Amino acid sequence: MAIILTGGTVVTAVDCYRADVRIDGEKITAIGYKVQQPGDECIDARDCYLFPGGIDPHTHFDLPVGATITADDFASGTRAAAVGGTTTVLDFATQNRGESLARAVANWHAKATGNSYVDYGFHLAVSELSPGVLEEMACLPHTAGITSVKLYMAYKDVLQVDDGTLLRMLLLAKELGMLVCVHCENGDIIDVLVTEAKAQGRTAPKYHALTRPVAAEREATARAVCLAEVAGAPLYVVHVSSAAALDVIREARGKGLAIYAETCPQYLLLDESCYQTQDFSAAKYVMSPPLRPAANQAALWAGLCEGSLATTGSDHCSFNLVGQKELGRDDFSRIPNGGPGVENRFGLLYTYGVAAGKLTLNQFVAVTATNAAKLFGLFPQKGTLAVGSDADIVVWDPAVKTTISAGTQLQQVDYNLYEGMTQIGKARHVFLRGQHIVNDGRLTDDAPAGRYLMRRPYAAGGDSRVSV
Ligand code: DUC
Ligand code: ZN
Ligand code: ZN
Ligand code: ZN
16 A cells, blocks of 8 residues: 655755655655555645655764763664654764774664664764775775765864875775765864863863864865865865855865865854853853854855755764763863754754745755765665655645754753754654654654665766766
8 A cells, every 4th residue: 555645845956846746665656646546545745845854964873972972872863863854864983993994883783773763874984094994994885885984184182184194095985986074173273272271271161162263174174175186086074164164165166176065053053152151051062163153154054055065964963961061061172072953954954944045945955865865875765756766755844833942852962952943844744765754743653664774885876966
């Protein structure tokens, strides 16, 4: 028995039209009129948009950081994703120093298997590039289905790689058909500023932002672009937070370089004034890069609109204010970095993008799903509504208004970055490969149905990426 979504408006990155959608098993098998057959179950989608399930290309679930571990694991994080309209996450399988890549990947499978409510893939976050690790890289695409890695230009003595290492990785990745994702902040600058601030007894959360200036992001972005140019390799800049870094990306793309970039709802919607609290609660906003002066927001929205920014990731990396962020009560540099948002990304982009007139419906779909699918080897299985694609569908009711609050969220963390903000529209139904995982806005009782996604190599996507 098939499911027919009737009377809705189908939205993809390029189209917007009224049609019924037929879901047969895990796939979309027809889009059009009169696609119903006797015995089919009909679900009324009148006055709703049918969007491809959101793809969040940037989450950290069950990630150990120092002496603690992120508040959300795969179960709580992906439940939150699902109700928010996200049906695929790409999480960062993170290598501990001294650990093989195979070990890191096995660790992440152990965390996710049987616990994920949405489909998931892994990027590999590399913390050490010993010769053995470089050799292991070659196996990732075909044995593990991992076709992207992340390197850090910040976190001196912990994660930071030097330019030579980054260049080598770009050269290797190009050969292997992998996309290199880079955290672009100059870790040496930050290290000096943090040391200075602490020497002067500056311990409050706001010094996190003051020791990570925009210039450090701009410089590292320019350096990463330069290294990618030299390597002739594509580059994906994660979590772009500032107009200055965006300018570097726009210029590089203008020269024809394959530079792609992501921003996050927090940089589009929040600003550095969040750090100006008298108490410790500003620690909620301690993330890297930090929140910026408000003038950056308009530039980032424009970047999404014009395509210089291809994707939006939540960078969901949640720590409770009580007991976790508090580890840095006397020293801002010990506050675990990151904030929650996997539940809110899709709705925030709809509300403050589409409903506010900053993004078209097509642009919204591109930056919440399609472009990530193309860049990370999932298109057209994921990221669009087409016959033959996975039936990952969000039935979005634009007439519902809610107020975002930690009190009502599924994210298992004691605050929400967007507390009190309005969300326009809501996921009334969500389908994951045809399975009805959210019904009437609520998660069904079904067991976690998320599956691991073996992703195709970068080059295998061929022309689909040209349009990102
Ligand atoms: N970078 C991320 O992408 N996430 C959490 C912290 C960080 O530095
Ligand atoms: Zn990062
Ligand atoms: Zn991250
Ligand atoms: Zn159903």
